[in-house]
Amino acid sequence: MVTFWGGKRKTLVTAQLHYLFMSSTWILPDDLAVPDFPADHPGPGAPVPQHWSKCFGCGDDQPTGLGMEFTTGEGLEVIGRFEVAKRYQGGPGFIHGGILMTAFDEAQGMACNAALRSAVVTAHLGIDFARPIPLGAVLELRSRVEGTVRRKVYTRSEARIVDGPLADPDVVVGSSYGLFIVVGHEHFEKGKDFVDGMPTGDQDISAV
Ligand SMILES: CCCCCCCCCCCCCCCC(=O)SCCNC(=O)CCNC(=O)[C@H](O)C(C)(C)COP(=O)(O)OP(=O)(O)OC[C@H]1O[C@@H](n2cnc3c(N)ncnc32)[C@H](O)[C@@H]1OP(=O)(O)O
Secondary structure, eight states: OOOOOOGGGTTOEEEOOHHHHSSOEEEOOTTOBOOOOOTTOOOTTOEEOOSOTTOTTTOTTOTTSOOOEEEEOSTTOEEEEEEOOGGGBSSTTBBOHHHHHHHHHHHHHHHHHHHHOSOEEEEEEEEEEOSOOBTTOEEEEEEEEEEEETTEEEEEEEEEEEESTTOOTTOEEEEEEEEEEEOOTHHHHTTGGGOOSOOOTTOOGGGO
16 A cells, blocks of 8 residues: 655655555655754753643653653653553553554654754654554653754654563564644643643643
8 A cells, every 4th residue: 555645735745565564654855954952952861851740641640641751862862661551451461552652642742842842743643563562561762853844843753662571672662753743832722721630840831
């Protein structure tokens, strides 16, 4: 199957050559600009704070969420981790695919935020499920910004099991590419009436 996106969304071209590669190919635009390395970047290994305490991906005030924790990696990379809890089950014993996609969404959004210091939302996500991921596995997602075109931010991420069942840091168990769009504060104004509870800590809606 070969799928090309056209029309208004001409910059996003995805070729899904499943019969050749068993994975999808993400073609980046020619006019991609690589963002400058932030002057105040703390270097590898520094904690990256949650962007919002109620976030399903990273919030510490969201008991059913993934509780992902992030650190800076080399260059513009961020590294996210979480353990595959039993409640994330899809097929017996394994992670639900939508949970992995959520983790990739969060991880690539955090990479955008760390590289650009701007709020972003997801416009498009692609994912390849390469290996089954068992409950109890500790997943590490390495994510980075590939470049930007105007407000569009192109990202990439790979997941590996680094601890627990089937751990092998050399095996990529899933990968993802994303298109995020830089948005202003007004984007979140529309949601203020629907926020679930008050934020904890110093993360509030104005922080985005
Ligand atoms: C909740 C999060 C809090 C975040 C706080 C910040 C902290 C940062 C850390 C984030 C970590 C979180 C990670 C989870 C992040 C989510 O899960 S966000 C939730 C899911 N996403 C959404 O709800 C987004 C819903 N969609 C929208 O609101 C609007 O469609 C968008 C994406 C803002 C774009 O609308 P717009 O601002 O009017 O922009 P528009 O002119 O249509 O498009 C701009 C460009 O993007 C292109 N484009 C737009 N959509 C697409 C598409 N789907 N395909 C291809 N191209 C597209 C356009 O063609 C245009 O291209 P150019 O003309 O520049 O070449």
